[in-house]
Amino acid sequence: MISAYTGTQVREAEQPLLAAGLGDVLMQRAAHGLANAVITELRARGHRLYGSRVVVLAGKGNNGGDGLYAGAFLAARGMRTTAVLTGGAAHPAALAAFRRAGGRAEKLDGAAQDGLAAEAARADVVIDAILGTGATGGLRGDAAGLVEAVSRDLAGADRGGFVVACDLPSGVNADTGEAAEPVLRADLTVTFGAAKAGLLADPGADYAGRVAVVPIGIEEHLPGPALRRLEPTDLGRILPHPARRAHKYSRGVLGIVAGSTQYPGAAVLACRGALAAGVGMVRYLGPPAVADLVRQACPEVVCSDGTVADNRVQAWLVGSGMGPGDHEQLARAADAIASGLPVVADAGALPALPSRLDPHVVLTPHAGELAALLTRLEGRDDARFGDRDAVEAATLDAARKAATLTGATVLLKGPATLVAAPEGTVFSQADGTPWLATAGSGDVLAGVIGALLAQAGPGVWLSRSLGISGGGHWTVLAALGASLHGLAGTAASDARSGGPVTAGAIADAIPQTWGKVSMLSNSGASKRNSHSQPLR
Ligand SMILES: NC(=O)C1=CN([C@@H]2O[C@H](COP(=O)(O)OP(=O)(O)OC[C@H]3O[C@@H](n4cnc5c(N)ncnc54)[C@H](O)[C@@H]3O)[C@@H](O)[C@H]2O)[C@@H](O)CC1
């Protein structure tokens, strides 16, 4: 599991080492890690080190110091290294080391801006070391102008160079992932001590590119993480596995209230997602015409047009493919939410939620649906997240706010899908491909999460194995579903040589993805035993 922290948490963890006089040691470790990452990337791209051109954009604080020391390491390896000092001053010891190693330093002023920007855009590597965790707000003045010019020149250049952000892309908020533009888009972010939460939540994740963590010795001083990410090996450890004497009821039954005469396909895709994700049985409740379609596509599903109370299940999925006019389906959704059982509430169920929910209700909005939900809860005049753009500009805050206001577990779909619990646990999963943004993909996801809720019951054992306590265990199940769905979509695209995927193809790829991640955890026998406990 990847653990990520706020900038403040990381800075506090540095304090004991700074107090012990190890500030320069920390900076050297950071800079060394950054330089090594640049060298690895250059080699991977087929560049020779000797003579390669590096431009370091260096601010006046310690982030600039890291960049200048890294530049000194690279200059010592024979690379042609220029530093653009964006803040007038620079970290004195790092600048002296940079010059001693043969680096050339230029002060940024308005007149030199265009020439220096063009030089950066022609370089093999640009290191963005203007602002780090000590920044408040974004780039200003000449530094902002420089970054705008470099971004413009890079966009127009046909080149093999790349951008590496030092600790975080300058202007990205380490805590929230909000971006104060202009921000230089990085191919790689080399971050120090621990991943920052803002690098794993959009839009920060979008600016950061790939993220590599360089340990600098602060790990033992870090508190509990602000945000977590499951890795495929974690999935292998925590996915349920049926016990030898399991039967379809003990494996978990999921009730699905989804689809309408207008969107019948959503019901089919939700059922396919659930069946692919290991549930013992699916019961479908909906209009007879939709039920016919479900039976044809998935003969395994038991269909009825009865009530929620008539159907014994371990969890419900409600809302996919339903609209405001589907009164009978909405009444069933309300009964399911009131049942006290775990529920996934998707799409059409979201506008009809009661004002107060519990963490065992997992909401699965996209950014537009979350904006509508928050606007309804906050009142139109107070709404900070009044539209899709506002949610996409601050995904982490928006997801957290929705969890706090509703009391539910909130899964915000996106390139980095966030799952937030009211008690503060947050997961970010980015296992998918942009091809996952296809009609019906969300219905499959809702089915997968519903299946996991039905199998895991309260799921407490899952969260304990990850060190998570309290109501946060519902986030584990939702994050598990998001990850499985993302990995399956990626596998389906890979099987098509990176081409497009349909929602049905995502569902079809889930069982094999499940099998593959299970094999990643190589303690096969002990895993089976540990997961053969009763799955309600
Ligand atoms: N504290 C430590 O011991 C370590 C810090 N490290 C590096 O140091 C960074 C933090 O360094 P600093 O605290 O010096 O701060 P930064 O280098 O992040 O911030 C830039 C400096 O400019 C000023 N500033 C703040 N906001 C600004 C803005 N919007 N525009 C222009 N200037 C602004 C601040 O006064 C600050 O001194 C980390 O991101 C990391 O790269 C690493 O070297 C590891 C060890």
Ligand SMILES: [K+]
């Ligand atoms: K930076």
